[in-house]
Amino acid sequence: MIAWIIFFPLIGALINGLVFGSGLWRKVLGGDEHTERRIVSVLGCGVVLISALISSIMFLKLRLLDSAQRQTIEELFVWIPSGDFTARFEFLFDPLSCVMALVVTWISFLIHVYSIGYMHEDSAYSRYFTYLNMFVFFMLVLVLGDNFPLMFVGWEGVGLASYLLIGFWYDDPAKATAGRKAFIVNRIGDFGFILGIFLIFFVFGSVNYQEVFKRALDAGFMSTIPGVAVTAVALLLFVGAVGKSAQFPLYVWLPDAMAGPTPVSALIHAATMVTAGIYMIARCNVFYSESHTAQMVVVSVAAFTAFLAATIAVTQNDIKKVLAYSTVSQLGYMFMGVGTGAYAAGMFHLVTHAFFKALLFLGSGSVIHALSGEQDIRKMGGLRRFLPITSYTFLAGTLAISGVPLFSGFFSKDAVMGALYERGYIVHWIIALITAVLTALYMMRLYILTFEGETRMGEETKHHIHESPSSMIIPLLILAVLSIIGGYIGLPEFMGKVFGIPSGVFQGFLAPSIFIKEVGQVTHHIIGDWTLVGLSTAAAFLGIGIAVYIYVVRPSLPEEIAKNPVISSLYRGSYGKWFVDEIYDAAFVKTFVYLSRSILWAVFDVMIIDGIVNGVADIAKGAAGIVRTAQAGILRFYAAIMAIGALAILIYIVLSAR
Amino acid sequence: MESIAFYVFAALTVAGALLVVSCKNPVSSALALVLTFFSTAVLFILLLAQFIAVIQVLVYAGAIMVLFLFTVMFLNLREEALRFDARNIPIKMGILILILIVSGYFAKVGFKKAFIGAPLSHPEIFGTVQGVGEVLFRDYLLPFELTSILIVVAILGVVAIAKRRLD
C-alpha cells in the first residue's frame, strides 16, 4: 500500500516526461498540443491526487490502531546487500511520516491544480509537470523511507528536482545560475549528511530506523559508546538540514531560488522540500534528545537565522524575495521547536506554515500573473479592488503568519515559543519574540504595499489586470480556510481546558513517533502560560501596528527616517542582505575559482594529466620514429642488417657445433 | 714456387677488391674488378682447375664486366659519382682493414684446425675439359639443362624490364 503512494507520482513523471516532455507525442506520434496539455494536466494532477487519497486512507487506518503499534512497515526488496551493510527498499508509515505524507501530497495536489492556470501560456508545460511529479515522488521517498540511505535518495532527488525547477527557464542565464547555486549549496549540506550516515552505521551497525533507534534507546548499549559520538551524529545530520532547509550559513540559495516559477516556490521552497530538514531531526529525535550540545547548536543557529532573515525581509521590494526570507525565518522557528526537544511543536509549525506560506506564494503568483510579470511591490498597490479574492486570501495568510490569535500560525508559533521558554532557552525566546514583531511588520508591509493604497503600476499593466482563473483561485481559497482553522488540531492544553475544546490532538497523534518522553518544564513559572500567549499576541499586533502606521497613516515617514544616518546605513545593510552573498563570493568562490584555475587546472590538469597523456603519445611517436627507420626503404640498411643477422646465425652454428 | 705465385696473385686479388669498394669513379671500380677476376683465374690454375680458369676469364671478365662497363659508360655517370660516396674514405678503409685482420685471423685458426691433411688424390683428368665435361654431362645433366632455362628467363626478364613503353 505504501508503495503505491510513492509510485503513482513516479508513473506520472515517467509518462509526462518520456511521452510528452520529450516531444514524442508531438513529433513522432503526431499529437497536437492542446490534447497534450489536457492529458498532462489530468495525469500530473491525477497521480498526486491518488497518492493523497491513499495517504488519507492509510491515515484513517492508522488512527484506529492502538497507540503503541501505530506504524506499518513494508519492504519491497533488498537494495544493497553488502556484507555487514544491508540497505533495503522499505517504507515506514507511522504518525510522523503520515503527517508529512499528508502535507506533501495534498498541498502538492493543490499546487498542481494551481499550476494548470499559472503555466498555461508556457511552452514547456509538459516538462514542468514532469519535474513537479518527479519532485513529489522523491519527497515521498524521503519521508516514507525506513532507513537513512533511502532518505538520502529522496534528499538528493528533491535537490535535483529543485535544481531543475529553479532553472526551469534556463534560457535566462541568471535563472540557470540560481538553480546551480541551489544545488551546490545543498551539496555542501549533503556532505555533512552523508558523513552522518557513515557515522551512524559505524556506531550503531545499521542504517535502518527501527534497528538504530532501538539501540539508541537501549541504555546499556548507549553506555558503551562515547557521548560525543551521538553529538557528532546529530550535528552532522544537522549540517545536512542546514543546507536543505536554508539555515545560516547555507540559506543563500533560497532567495535566489525565486527565479523559478511561483508555484515551484510555493511547493518546494515553502511547504515541502525545505521542511525535509525538520522532518529529519524529528525522525532522529533520539539522537538529539541524547545530546544537549547538539540541541543547543540547533536552537542557536535557528534563532540567529530567524532573526537575520527577518531583518532582511523588512526592506526587500520583490514580493517573492520577501516571502523567501520569511520562509527562512519561519524555518528557523521550526528548528527552534525541534531543537528544544519539542518535536511536536516544530512539526506543528511545519504543517501550519505549509498552509499559509503556500497560500502566500500562490497569492503572490496570482498577483504577478495579473500584473503580467511585475514583481516589484513599489510598482503595485491598490490591487484589492481588482483582485478581491487574491487579496483577502493573502490577508488571511498574512494574519496567520503574523501570529494573530485564532489563526493557525498563532497556535503553532505559540507552541514553539512556549517550548523555548519552558525548556530554559530564555535568550532564544527573546530573540524569537523580537523576530515575531519583525515578521508581523514585514508581512503587513507587504500586504499594504501590494493591495492597499494608490495604484502605482503603469497604465499599460493596469489595463491588463484580471483576477486569476478558477484553477488558481480554488487552491487559494482552500489554503486560506486551512490557514484559518488549521490551528485547532494542536490546541495547547491550558487553552483547551478553558474553552472546553479537545486539545493536543496533533501532539497526541504524533507521540508514538517520538521515542523519548518530552522533557517537562524546566523553568518555573515566572511567566505563566497565558502571559506567554499574551506576549506573543502583543508582538504580533505591535508589528502590524508599526506597519500600518508607517505605510498607511504616515506614508512619508520612511523618507524622513531615511535621512537619519544610522537608519539609512541599517537600511542599506538590510537591503543588501547584509552582504552575505558578497562575503561568500570574496571568501569562498573567488578562492576556489583561483585555486581551480591556477593550480588544479594549470598545474594538475594541463601539466600533469595532459603531460602524461601527451607524453604517452609522444613516447609512441618517438618509438615509432625509431622503428620507422627500419622501413625507410634504404637498402643499405637492409643489407647491413641481413649481413649482421647472417653473421650471428653463423657464429651460433659454429659455437654450438663445437 | 707455388707459394710465391699464390701470395702474389692473392695479394693482387685483394688489392683489386679493395679498389672496387673504394674508388669514387665507377669506371675505376669496374676496371679494378677486372683485375680481380684475372688474378682469381690465375689462382684457379694453381688449384688445377684449368677449364674453370679459362671460363672465368671468358665469361666473367669477358662478358659480365664488359656489360658493366658498357652500362656505366652508357649512363654517363662520371660527374655524378663524384658527388656522393666520397666522404671519409680513409676511415672506411681503416675500419675495413680492421675487420679483415680480425676475421682473417679467426678464419685461419678455424680452418687450420679443420683441414690439416694434404689434398686427396685426384684422377688424371681432374680439371681438364674432359674431366669437367664427363661430370657435367653425366652426373649433373639436369642442372645443366635448367641453367639454360634460367638464361632464357633472364633474357625475357631483361627485355620486359627495359623495353620502352609505347605510351
Added chain:
Amino acid sequence: MMSISIGHYLVLSVILFIIGAYGVITRKNLIVILMSLELMLNAANIAFVAFSRQFGDMTGQVFMIMAITVAAAETAVGLAFVVTTYIYHGTLDIDVLKLLKG
C-alpha cells in the same frame, strides 16, 4: 714460406667475401653495389674450387660453372634495372631510391 694448403684459399675467400659485403653495405652507387655483389660470388667460387681440389671431387668445379651462369643472368637483369631506374628517376643513389619505404 709454408706450403699452401686449402686453409689459405679459404682465408682468402673469407677476406674477399667481407670486402664484397662491405662494398654492398657501404657504397651508394647502385652499379658499384652490383659489382661488389659479383665480388662476393667470386669469393664463393674460390671456396668451391679449393674444396674441389682438396677432396679430388669435380663437383665443386661443376657447381662453379652453375654459379657463373647464375651470376651472369643476375647481372644482366640487375643492369637492366639500373638502366631503367636511371632513366626514370634520374639518379642511382640508393639512399634516394626509397620506393620500398613503408
